[in-house]
Amino acid sequence: MMRDLWEYAWRETARRKGRTLANVIGYLLAVAIMVVLMSVLMFSQGAAGSVLTGVGTHFIAFVPFHYTPSAELPEHCCGTQPDPQWENFWANGAPSVPLSTELIEEVRKLPTVADASPCLLFKFEDPAGGAFTVAGLDFSDYAVSTTSCAVTDIVQGRFLQPSDTGLVLLEESFAVSKPLPLGSSIAIANTNFKVAGIVNAGIRPAKADVYMNFNEAQQVINKQLVHPIHNAMNIVLVESAGAKVHPQAMEDVTATLGGDSLISTYACSFPAAEVMGINEKGIWLITLIVGLSVVALALKTQYSSVIERRRDIGTLKAIGWTDGNVISQILTESVLQAAIGGILGCLIAVIVLLLMPAEVLTGIKAAEGIAIYPLVLVAGFGLALLGGIVAGIFPALAAAHLRPADSLRRV
Amino acid sequence: MNDTLLECHNLRKTFIVRGKETAVLRGVNLSVRSGEVVAITGKSGAGKSVLLWLLSGLDRPTSGEVLFKGRSLISLSGSELARVRRDKIGIIFQDFNLVASWTALENVESALRHGGMSRAARRAKALKLLDDLMLGDRLDNFPSELSIGEEQRIALARTLANDPVLVLADEPTGDIDPETAKEIVSMLVKPVKEKRATLIVATHGAFPLNVADRVLCLRDGVLLPGDTSPAA
Numbered sequence: 001m002m003r004d005l006w007e008y009a010w011r012e013t014a015r016r017k018g019r020t021l022a023n024v025i026g027y028l029l030a031v032a033i034m035v036v037l038m039s040v041l042m043f044s045q046g047a048a049g050s051v052l053t054g055v056g057t058h059f060i061a062f063v064p065f066h067y068t069p070s071a072e073l074p075e076h077c078c079g080t081q082p083d084p085q086w087e088n089f090w091a092n093g094a095p096s097v098p099l100s101t102e103l104i105e106e107v108r109k110l111p112t113v114a115d116a117s118p119c120l121l122f123k124f125e126d127p128a129g130g131a132f133t134v135a136g137l138d139f140s141d142y143a144v145s146t147t148s149c150a151v152t153d154i155v156q157g158r159f160l161q162p163s164d165t166g167l168v169l170l171e172e173s174f175a176v177s178k179p180l181p182l183g184s185s186i187a188i189a190n191t192n193f194k195v196a197g198i199v200n201a202g203i204r205p206a207k208a209d210v211y212m213n214f215n216e217a218q219q220v221i222n223k224q225l226v227h228p229i230h231n232a233m234n235i236v237l238v239e240s241a242g243a244k245v246h247p248q249a250m251e252d253v254t255a256t257l258g259g260d261s262l263i264s265t266y267a268c269s270f271p272a273a274e275v276m277g278i279n280e281k282g283i284w285l286i287t288l289i290v291g292l293s294v295v296a297l298a299l300k301t302q303y304s305s306v307i308e309r310r311r312d313i314g315t316l317k318a319i320g321w322t323d324g325n326v327i328s329q330i331l332t333e334s335v336l337q338a339a340i341g342g343i344l345g346c347l348i349a350v351i352v353l354l355l356m357p358a359e360v361l362t363g364i365k366a367a368e369g370i371a372i373y374p375l376v377l378v379a380g381f382g383l384a385l386l387g388g389i390v391a392g393i394f395p396a397l398a399a400a401h402l403r404p405a406d407s408l409r410r411v
Numbered sequence: 412m413n414d415t416l417l418e419c420h421n422l423r424k425t426f427i428v429r430g431k432e433t434a435v436l437r438g439v440n441l442s443v444r445s446g447e448v449v450a451i452t453g454k455s456g457a458g459k460s461v462l463l464w465l466l467s468g469l470d471r472p473t474s475g476e477v478l479f480k481g482r483s484l485i486s487l488s489g490s491e492l493a494r495v496r497r498d499k500i501g502i503i504f505q506d507f508n509l510v511a512s513w514t515a516l517e518n519v520e521s522a523l524r525h526g527g528m529s530r531a532a533r534r535a536k537a538l539k540l541l542d543d544l545m546l547g548d549r550l551d552n553f554p555s556e557l558s559i560g561e562e563q564r565i566a567l568a569r570t571l572a573n574d575p576v577l578v579l580a581d582e583p584t585g586d587i588d589p590e591t592a593k594e595i596v597s598m599l600v601k602p603v604k605e606k607r608a609t610l611i612v613a614t615h616g617a618f619p620l621n622v623a624d625r626v627l628c629l630r631d632g633v634l635l636p637g638d639t640s641p642a643a
Contacts, residue, residue, distance in 0.1 A: 004524060015512045315508040318469055319522045319569060320497020322490040405470035408508065 009332040013340070019305055020337055023298050023391075027341020027384045028348060030294035034287050035349035035380040041283045043370040057240040058146040059265035060119070060205045061107075061253045062091035063099060066260075087224055089234035090123035090133055092205065092264045098232040099257065106256050107236055112249035114241045117141035118233035119148065119206055120217045124188060124224070132174060134188060135208035136217020137237075138162065147237040148206040149199050157182045157197030164213060167196040174209035186210065189223040205264040206237055291383060298391035302334050306395040313399050314407025323400035330396035331389065338388025342381040349380065415481075416577060416609050417466060418442040422475035424461055435461050437632030438475070445576070446607040448600065450620050452637050453629035459613035460505065462629065463579045466611065467500050468492040479577070497526060501575035503599070505582040507566040509554040515541060515565045516550040522572040540568040544598055560591035564598065571602055578603055580612045592617060 013020045065088065088095040107116040120136035137144045140162045145151070151159040155172050168188075170180055175198045178186075185192045193212065201207045212220075222228035236257065240249040250263045306313070313326060353370050422439040425432050435458040443449055453459050464470040466477055468484040477484045479499070484492065496502070509518050519537040528536070541547060544564040554562055563583065570578060583599060584592035600622050603610045612618050620626050628637030 004530070011517070012512060311508065312510045312512075315504070315510065316521065317493060318467070318496065318502055318504075318508070320493050320573070321521075321525060322493040324490070325493075325525050403470070405464050408464075408469070408504070 005332045009336045012333050013336055023301050023337040024341040026294045026297045027338050028345040030290050031342050031345025031380045031384045032348040033290050035376055036352055037283050037287050038376045039353055039370050057243050057246045059238050059263050060147055061236040061257050061261055061263055062096045063261045065095035065097050087125050090121050091235050096234045098229050098234045101231045101233050107253055110252045112241050112245040112252050115143040115239040117143040117237040119235040119237050120233055121235050122221045132209040134210045136214040138214045143237040143239040146239050147204055149201040149211055153199040153201045155198045155200050168193040169197045169199050169211040170195050171209050172198050172200040189220040191220055295387040295391050302391050302395040306399045310407045314404045317404040327396040327400045330399050331392040334392025335388040338384045342384030346377045346380055414445045415442055416445045417479055419477045423473045425473045439634050448610045448624045450623035450626045451613045451629055455615055457629045459629055460581050463581050463613050467502055467579050499576050501570035501578045503566055503570050503580040503583050505585055507562045511554055514551045518565055519568045522569045544568050563595055576608050578610045584617045
């Protein structure tokens with residue numbers, strides 16, 4: 001039965017060349033355009049992700065300290081210097097409270113978060129006058145490089161390794177103002193550290209004057225506290241799982257840290273993500289318009305074919321073909337043409353993607369070409385088949401509803 | 412024993428053309444026995460084709476009833492009617508109505524396609540029918556590549572493919588030269604009579620009425636007893 005259907009459909013497809021060609025070319029163009037656009041979209045999403053990572057899919061989270069002149073100072077807060085405006089846990093230019101480092105694991109488990117790292121940022125009084133900030137970091141974590149300082153920020157000397165002891169990095173402006181050249185020593189809570197490198201960290205949200213390894217930071221901070229801290233941090237450094245989930249990641253982390261927590265991030269990530277979103281929406285819209293246009297064209301051609309074959313259909317019904325026989329035959333013809341167009345469209349798309357450089361198709365300079373995703377090819381072929389069914393079902397129903405006498409009667 | 416195969420009672424068919432009612436059939440009564448050959452004569456436009464279509468269930472009457480083997484065709488659904496036509500009724504059209512994009516063999520096989528036969532059996536039966544009608548060398552030709560007589564023989568093979576108990580032939584020799592017409596009549600009547608099938612032929616005079624058991628004349632929308640002269 002099925003073999004008969006396909007055989008008869010193939011004969012019709014092969015023998016009515018003009019109509020077949022019109023339909024097949026329509027499906028071919030639609031599938032080729034859809035596959036190329038979808039591949040370009042996926043490529044550009046990857047590229048966009050890189051761009052957005054650079055402009056800020058990261059943030060810091062902390063809980064600010066609610067200071068009032070009449071309020072009692074927290075026990076852990078101060079040692080020799082009782083004024084929390086001078087020596088305290090510091091975040092985003094204001095005092096903050098320490099948090100358990102166990103929270104880091106909870107934050108890392110969030111699906112919207114790619115990486116999280118603990119940070120101890122403490123504001124020390126400078127014996128020479130004023131104050132400076134020290135950031136204790138785990139330099140093995142990726143989130144450190146996007147929110148605080150990175151190896152690419154090195155101006156002089158070298159970057160710190162997680163195993164380094166007795167060494168610090170200085171922010172360039174701090175080093176110049178003190179002055180503290182490369183190789184000199186800096187005393188922090190009566191402990192001397194050698195300057196291993198000078199960095200310019202730009203405008204990262206967990207920027208400090210001095211950077212050191214997390215454990216050493218905890219030791220020097222504890223020297224200033226009445227009640228030393230253990231397994232504590234005051235800032236969570238977070239890298240979001242992507243530009244699209246960046247706002248959601250901030251909400252998730254805030255919820256994990258508690259209602260009083262605050263976020264600091266780059267404002268430019270939001271408009272950048274929006275721009276990328278418009279680009280993506282535009283491609284989907286074009287794909288939808290192309291797909292619908294082809295289905296409409298195929299529908300029109302199939303319907304014209306039914307009108308043209310009205311007398312044949314009437315004859316077949318007169319010799320005993322049921323409505324179901326007629327519907328399945330016309331539908332099979334439509335699906336066959338869509339399948340041929342779909343396969344050829346996928347082939348054309350693959351050739352275009354292989355031959356055309358990514359820069360020509362996307363405007364993005366890339367070392368590698370646009371990848372050919374099997375799933376996109378399957379989706380393109382599937383859409384063609386779906387189009388064939390949609391374009392075939394209405395003419396098939398119309399053909400089935402033709403009364404044999406009306407089809408055969410000579411007008 | 413009642414061997415009536417087909418009957419119709421007070422069959423009426425009215426068409427509305429440009430808002431004006433035209434009554435083509437005005438109360439046709441007919442009863443045909445199994446194995447009978449009936450010729451229905453009448454002028455062009457008298458309604459012979461309309462009557463055949465009503466008798467085969469291709470069209471529905473404005474009023475009246477058609478009974479095939481005692482069963483009303485009016486009460487059947489489109490699909491039920493299609494099955495009755497596929498298994499019991501063969502129709503020959505005035506202008507053959509072959510599917511232009513199918514070969515001679517495919518046209519004949521199309522009548523057998525949904526009857527539950529295997530592909531091999533279908534092919535064998537179609538080949539035999541075409542061979543019997545001296546078209547064995549025209550199997551792969553399209554209708555446009557055949558003569559009118561050959562086209563009519565293919566249409567005949569398609570009609571006889573399912574061994575119908577009732578054959579309705581609408582002007583089967585209408586546009587064919589007398590020599591070929593004679594062959595067609597022979598090819599049509601011989602198997603019908605061999606298989607004790609019933610044949611109703613609508614003709615405006617080209618069909619030899621002497622082969623008919625009964626001749627009726629459709630005039631003014633009603634069937635009247637007719638004479639056997641070709642000019643009737």
